[in-house]
Amino acid sequence: MALAVAERVTFTYPEGERPALDDVWLSIEPGEFVALLGASGSGKSTLLRAFAGLVPHFHGGRFVGRVSVGGRDTRVGRPSELAGMVATLFQEPEDQVVLTRVDAEVAFGLENIGVPPADIGPRARAALAAIGAEHLVGREVAELSGGELQRVCLASALALEPRLLLLDEPSSQLDRDAAEALFDHARAHGCAVVVAEQRPELPLEHADRVVFLRNGRIVDGPPAAWTEQPERQVTPCHLGEEVVRLESVSFAYPGGPPVLVDESLVLHRNEVVVLVGPNGVGKTTLAKLATGLLAPGAGRVVRFGRAAYLPQDPGRYLVTETVFDEIALAAGTRRARRALVELGLEPLARRHPRDLSSGERERLAVGAVMAVDPDLLVLDEPTRGVDPERKRELAEVLRAQSHGRATLVVTHDRMLATAVADRIVALGSEAVLV
Amino acid sequence: MSAVPAAALLAALALAALIAHSVWAVAAVALALLVPCLRAPRRRLYLGGIAFSALALFVLTPWLEDDGAHPFWHGPIVPVIGELTVTREELSSAGLAALRLAAVGLAFAVYALRLDHDRLFGSAGWARRSSLAVALATRLVPTLERDAAGLVEALRGRGLAVEGVRARARLLSPLLAGSLERGLNLAEAMEARGYGRAGRTRVPPPPWSRVDKLALVAAPLIAIGALWL
Numbered sequence: 092m093a094l095a096v097a098e099r100v101t102f103t104y105p106e107g108e109r110p111a112l113d114d115v116w117l118s119i120e121p122g123e124f125v126a127l128l129g130a131s132g133s134g135k136s137t138l139l140r141a142f143a144g145l146v147p148h149f150h151g152g153r154f155v156g157r158v159s160v161g162g163r164d165t166r167v168g169r170p171s172e173l174a175g176m177v178a179t180l181f182q183e184p185e186d187q188v189v190l191t192r193v194d195a196e197v198a199f200g201l202e203n204i205g206v207p208p209a210d211i212g213p214r215a216r217a218a219l220a221a222i223g224a225e226h227l228v229g230r231e232v233a234e235l236s237g238g239e240l241q242r243v244c245l246a247s248a249l250a251l252e253p254r255l256l257l258l259d260e261p262s263s264q265l266d267r268d269a270a271e272a273l274f275d276h277a278r279a280h281g282c283a284v285v286v287a288e289q290r291p292e293l294p295l296e297h298a299d300r301v302v303f304l305r306n307g308r309i310v311d312g313p314p315a316a317w318t319e320q321p322e323r324q325v326t327p328c329h330l331g332e333e334v335v336r337l338e339s340v341s342f343a344y345p346g347g348p349p350v351l352v353d354e355s356l357v358l359h360r361n362e363v364v365v366l367v368g369p370n371g372v373g374k375t376t377l378a379k380l381a382t383g384l385l386a387p388g389a390g391r392v393v394r395f396g397r398a399a400y401l402p403q404d405p406g407r408y409l410v411t412e413t414v415f416d417e418i419a420l421a422a423g424t425r426r427a428r429r430a431l432v433e434l435g436l437e438p439l440a441r442r443h444p445r446d447l448s449s450g451e452r453e454r455l456a457v458g459a460v461m462a463v464d465p466d467l468l469v470l471d472e473p474t475r476g477v478d479p480e481r482k483r484e485l486a487e488v489l490r491a492q493s494h495g496r497a498t499l500v501v502t503h504d505r506m507l508a509t510a511v512a513d514r515i516v517a518l519g520s521e522a523v524l525v
Numbered sequence: 526m527s528a529v530p531a532a533a534l535l536a537a538l539a540l541a542a543l544i545a546h547s548v549w550a551v552a553a554v555a556l557a558l559l560v561p562c563l564r565a566p567r568r569r570l571y572l573g574g575i576a577f578s579a580l581a582l583f584v585l586t587p588w589l590e591d592d593g594a595h596p597f598w599h600g601p602i603v604p605v606i607g608e609l610t611v612t613r614e615e616l617s618s619a620g621l622a623a624l625r626l627a628a629v630g631l632a633f634a635v636y637a638l639r640l641d642h643d644r645l646f647g648s649a650g651w652a653r654r655s656s657l658a659v660a661l662a663t664r665l666v667p668t669l670e671r672d673a674a675g676l677v678e679a680l681r682g683r684g685l686a687v688e689g690v691r692a693r694a695r696l697l698s699p700l701l702a703g704s705l706e707r708g709l710n711l712a713e714a715m716e717a718r719g720y721g722r723a724g725r726t727r728v729p730p731p732p733w734s735r736v737d738k739l740a741l742v743a744a745p746l747i748a749i750g751a752l753w754l
Contacts, residue, residue, distance in 0.1 A: 143717050174719030186707050187714035189657070191664060195643035198728050203719030211728045233667060247718070346566060384678060400682030407672070408679035410699045421683035445702055456679075463683055 093118040094283050095142055095255050100156035102137060102146055111137040113307035115156075119255065119283050126294035127287040128313050129304035130478040131450025135287035136182070138304065139257045142285065143179045144170035160255055175204040178248035179257040182449065182476070184240040193219070193227045193235075197247045204251065218250035219243075222276045237403075238265050238370035245273060249280055258286040262293060263475045266369045266503045289450070289478045290504060291317050317479045328513045331360025333395065334467045334497035335381050340390035342376055350376045353390070356516060358467065358497035363489060365512040366501045372519035374501045375403065378469045381499060396466025403472045405460075406452030409444035414455055417444055422462035430462035433488055435481075449476035457485065461492065469499045474507050486510035527733055528645035530740035535632045535640075537744035541751035542628030548617065550754040551624040558631035565638035567667070575630035579623040586619035587611040637666075648730060661711075665704070672703050 095118065102112040111134050119125055119142075129135045140146040144165035147154035158165045161176050178200070181187045190196045197215040206214065219225045224242045232240060241261065248256060256277055262270030270290075274297045277284045288294045291313065295301065303313045337356045343349045350373040358364055358381070366374050379385040382398040402408060411417045414436060419427035431437045434454050439447060444455060453476050461468065470489075474482050482504070489498060489511050502508055508515060526534075535558075542554045562568055593614025600609030642664075646656035676696050677687045687693060715721075733741075 145713055145717060149713050149716055169721070170716050171719045171722040174717060174722065177717075179714075179717045181710065181714055181717075183710060186710035187718075189711065189715060189718075189720075190643045190660065192641060192643050195647070195728070199720075200718040202726050202728060203722055205722070205724040205726050208726050208729045211726065233664075251718075382682065384681060397684060399684060400678075402675065402679050402682060405679060407703060408676050408699070410676065410680065410695065421680075421685050445706065460683055465684075469682075 094121045094123075095119040095160045095285075096158070097138070097141060098157045100138075100141060100154075100158060102141065102155070103153045104137075105151045107152065110307050112141065115304075115307070115309055117302060117309065119285060121254065121283055122281060123283050124278055124297055124299045125283075125285045126291070126298035126301045127285055127304065128289075128291050128294070128301060128317060129287075130480060131289065131476060132448040133304040133478075134307040135304055136259050137307075139179065139259050139285060139287055141165065142255065142257055143177050144168075144173045145179075171203070174200060175251050176253060177255045177257065178251045178253035180241075180244055180248050180259060180261050182259045182263065184237065184244045187244055188232050188240065191231055191233070193224075193230050193232060193243050196232055196243060197250050200247055200251050214250050214252075215246075218246040221249060221280075222246050223272070236371050238269050241265060242269075242273070245276065249276070252282075254282050256280065256282050256284045258284065260288055260476065261286065262288065262290055267293070267505070269370055270503075289476060290474075290506070291479065292505065314480070328361045328363075328493070330362055331495070333393075334358050334360055335395070335398070336391075336393045337377070337380060337387075338391045338393070340377075340380055340387040340392060342373070342380060342385065342388050349388075351380075354518070355390075356381070358499055360466070360497055361494055362513045363493050363498040363500065363511045365508040365515045366499060366518060367503070367508065367515060368518035374518055375471055377518065378471050378499060378501050382467065382469050394467065397463070398467040398469065399460045399463050399465035401456060401460040401470045401473055404475065405456030406444075406447075406449055406476070409452065409456065409459075412443060413440065414442050414444055414447070415440040417455060418459045418462050421459065422464070426462045426464060430458045434458040434461075435484065450478060450481060453477050454481065454485070461488070465496060467497050467499070469501070471501045472503070473500065474502065474504045479506060482507055483510065526740060527731065527737045528641045529648050530733065530737040530744070531640055532636065532645055533744040534740045534747075535636050537747040539629045539632035540748045541754075542625050542632075544748070544751040545754040546621075547754045548621050548624060550751070551621060551628055555624050555628040555631060558628060558635055561639055562631050562634050565635070568634065568638060570670070571630070571634035571638065575627055575634065578630065579627040582626050583619045583623035586622055587615040590615045590618060592618065644730065647727060653725070668707070669700060669704065672700055676700065 097115050097117045100112050100115040101110050103110045115138060127135050127138065137146055141158050142160060148170050160173060165173065188196055189199050194215055197218055198211050201211045201214055216225060216228065219228060222242050222245055224246055227239060227243060258277065261273055265273060270293055274293055278297060286294050303310050335358045339353045339355055340351060341349060341353055342351045354377060368374050376385065380387055380392055382400040383394060384400055409417050411420055415427055418430050431440055436455060436458055439451060444452060447455065457473050486507055500511060538554050538558060542551050545551050593612030595613040596610050597613050597616060598611040602608045642660050646660045673696060676699060680687050
């Protein structure tokens, strides 16, 4: 008997113009690992929320059809009553942390579902140990890196011992090893797993079944862009003059251990360099040193020309009232118009940035940085929440605009790295060369 | 030290600083609170704020008070206000007020920076919702601080300098919007994790040590003892 079933589900958000889910039929068997793929805004997160009962209870809107989990209709009772049977890991780990210390955070859900007090501590510690995060017990969540925080959130979900685990883009902040470990832990737990992802490589390797959503409907199989590796750019670039030179730089944040020790890097005009390495190895710090946002503790950074930097999770840092104004803020109106066309954002020009989907926000932030036409362009994880088709478009734009500037891309995304890199630089132990 | 005895001790020290009349006693309380504060991470903002406020109070108080018979300094005659003078009594009063403010500020800083809020508010099992709201509000300040730093960095990354009151005021709207978005996401995650469901249990608090018990006994004694200082 199926563990979870969605029958002819059609759902429209309160302000939605079209259904986010449109006549969806899907059943999940116990212990099954299902990969839910689809472009940004295709309805993946909404379907996960329907299985968690959050749609329609939390979001409101118009809901037709039936979703049941473990034989319980999700429309009957609050989503909190499904907790324990269902556990969800949301996209943004920072937005789901309630308490200040790791052990209390993992125990929070166990307390809510009424686990006997004597069992709460051992279950919380066992969940942290299961994902190799027992060393985080007692730490403050504010001190953790994105990857560590994601593991704490996964431990919080696994501690509930759910029968259905819903993962919404869980690998967006993780390097490949950490993402693989996360999927292995989820799988080893024995519960059914539904994982919504825009980086399809890992889910495709782990999944028993792949479900592809387009415009809220389940369609047959993912398009080729989702499964095929992009062709390697074989045309060698003609290196121009130096744009930035980092000579034996070291850096430590105040009161912390050294993040970078004696690292060197030179970037030239016309080349795209991809910086890879495991979580916490100092990629972002190196990128900030290159652009001048940080000053090295030791060593020297020499820069020629204007630098621009796109931070991680840039969708959070949009400041104006319209998409057009956001791009024009630093670039001026003429360049802003051109950038809107190049990044396919023209139809969204008058929308408020916070009304966009996460993928659209990410593209907007990329556009706002590229439009300033810098000599050194640094992008830190630019493809979080961006689907493979848009990723290819971004790669094409980066390649097309690489002439005359140096581009540094920090990423865990192999698809993007393969598509854009003239050179790959590995920080830490992971040495990958294209 | 456990969270509840530590909170009781901090409250008692803050109260003692407000009650005591001896400058030396209040200075001793402030010093005692400064030590744990200096060992806390992210202390700069708190210490800077406290030092600025205490200094401002010390400088302003003599001009606003009209007290004492031992002039220390004679200033010009200002229309309406009269002659500006600073007396020894006014200086002493200003010093006491500044030290009191510093002591209370330091008690709050130690509370915010060093206490385990999860345990503290978890102890208030009878007021779970209110205590959770206070815990989340306490976390709001560092979160806003981090978001503001992220916004400034993102704008600097585009070559835009964020300087002056006007430029910083422009960040208020995105900061507020970001907080609202965060709040909604958090509420959704809490619901998905069973918050609000009947039959909630609680992690048993760890047993109190001798130091904890000593702190609980000492707290009221400090507050009462301050009446004679």
